[in-house]
C-alpha cells in the first residue's frame with residue numbers, strides 16, 4: 001500500500017512567488033490499484049508523482065510504501081522499486097543505444113555490476129517476445145538505435161523497459177501526450193496489459209478524460225493540490241466522460257481557462 005500522510009509542499013516560500021501547493025494532503029493507494037489522475041495545468045499532478053519518486057521532497061508529512069518509509073530513500077534507491085515513463089519520448093530510453101542495448105541495460109537493473117558482457121545474447125529471445133506484445137514490429141528492429149524510432153514506438157519501448165525489472169509501482173506522467181490518437185490508444189492498451197499481467201500498483205496522469213474513464217480502477221481529479229474527485233469500484237466502471245466533464249469545466253473556469 002502506498003500511503004501519503006499530511007503532505008505539505010510550498011514552493012518559493014517567503015517570496016512574492018510563494019505557492020502553497022499541498023496542505024495536509026493525504027492519499028492511500030491499495031496494492032494493485034490503477035489510478036488515473038486528471039486535473040488542470042498546475043494542479044499538482046507532476047509534483048505529487050515527483051514526491052513519490054524522490055525528485056522532490058515534501059516540506060513535511062510522510063510517504064510509506066508497504067512497510068518502507070520511502071522519504072528516507074534517495075531517488076536512485078526508490079527507482080529500484082519504481083518504473084517511470086514521462087511525457088517526452090526522449091526520456092524513457094537512450095537514443096544513442098540500440099533497442100537491444102536499451103533492453104539489456106533495463107534487464108540488469110537492480111543487479112550487481114560485474115565483468116559479464118553488457119548484452120547477454122541468451123536473453124534476446126526474451127526481449128523479442130516482450131517487443132512482440134507491442135505489435136509494432138519492433139522485434140525485427142532490435143539492432144536499430146532507439147533514437148531513430150517514432151515517438152509512439154519509443155514510448156512503447158520505454159514502457160516495456162520501465163516494467164522489465166521486478167518493480168512494485170508504475171508511475172506514468174502523461175506518457176501518451178506526445179502521440180497521435182492511434183498511437184496513444186495502442187500505448188494505453190499495452191499499458192493496460194502490462195499493468196494487469198504484472199499486477200502493478202499504477203499512478204497515471206493524463207489529460208485525456210476518455211483514457212481516465214476507460215482505463216484504471218480509480219479516478220482522481222486534482223485541483224489546487226487537493227483531490228476534488230476520487231472514484232473507484234463499480235462507480236468507476238460505470239463512469240462516463242460526461243460525468244466528470246462538468247466538474248472539470250468548473251475547476252478550469254476557476255483557473256481562468
Ligand SMILES: Nc1ncnc2c1ncn2[C@@H]1O[C@H](COP(=O)(O)OP(=O)(O)OP(=O)(O)O)[C@@H](O)[C@H]1O
Nearest residue numbers: 011012019021039040041042043044045046047048
Ligand atoms: N520546482 C518548482 N519550483 C517552483 N514551483 C514549482 C516547481 N515545481 C512545480 N511548481 C509549481 O507547482 C504547481 C504545480 O505544478 P505541477 O507541475 O505539479 O502541475 P501539473 O498538475 O503537473 O500541471 P500540468 O498539467 O501542466 O503538467 C505549478 O504552479 C508549478 O509552477
Ligand SMILES: [Mg+2]
Nearest residue numbers: 045046047173
Ligand atoms: Mg505535469
